[in-house]
Amino acid sequence: MDSANLIGSILIYDLDANQYFSNDFKWARKGQLPASTFKIANSIIALESGFVENDSTLFVWNGEKRRLKSWEQNLVFRDAFQLSCVPCYQELARKIGVKKMNYYLDKLNYGNMQVGANNIDSFWLEGDSRINQFQQIDFLIRLQQSELPISEHTELVIKRMMVMEDKEGFKLRGKTGWSIKNGNNNGWFVGYIERDDNTFFFATNIEPREQFEMDKFPMIRKDVTFNACQLMRIME
Secondary structure: OOOOOEEEEEEEEEOOOOEEEEOOHHHHOOOEOOHHHHHHHHHHHHHHOOOOOOOOOEEOOOOOOOOOHHHOOOEEHHHHHHOOOHHHHHHHHHHHHHHHHHHHHHHHOOOEOOOOOOOOOOOOOOOOOEEOHHHHHHHHHHHHOOOOOOOHHHHHHHHHHOEEEEEOOEEEEEEEEEEEEOOEEEEEEEEEEEEOOOEEEEEEEEEEOOOOOHHHHHHHHHHHHHHHHHHOOOOO
16 A cells, blocks of 8 residues: 555455455544445345346436546446446436435445435435445445345346456456545445455555555556455465
8 A cells, every 4th residue: 555655445354264354454444435336236226126127228328428438328237337337327326216225225234325315316426425344345245145135136137247357266346436525535446356265355445645646546446456465365
């Protein structure tokens, strides 16, 4: 973290050993806005409530200008997730509505989200919603272990959408997130690595130090996580 000019925490959980590892357990217990890591839960809720059928459900672009060029097109659900299309998920959240969103958040036991009529399409990006790194990993363990109260279809679709790497020896599923609060950048990378012999869960939460080159921020979340996993011989 120091060499990358960052502050924050990398939290790793070894499933077989039932053991956590981190450079900063205190930071890992601090609640943060989930930002786009919430797209995992939001996708599950959208599938469970029937607003999307599968990962090929189409989101039609209305032609309005969006923050990223990659979002200015029709996107299937899988691509909306992987490209982290905020407008697509805001549309979904509005369809789901406050009552259903709170019902499913409680059912999934996902962090401490503050959802109301005035923030249904932004509560994961700004405001008082919080989740910490231990809660992120707890949620992912329950997903990976098929312990969430969701259908087999929903579980299959979300796990398929989350795949980032599928190589000989391991499969990586995950999601990044990035929020800006009062000018402060906060970055997430959460997920898990399935090997033949074990599964390792991770939740990285970082903030840049002064003089950090912000064009590196999107990749540095993954880089420091992968470096930690290589040091622990999780990824060879």
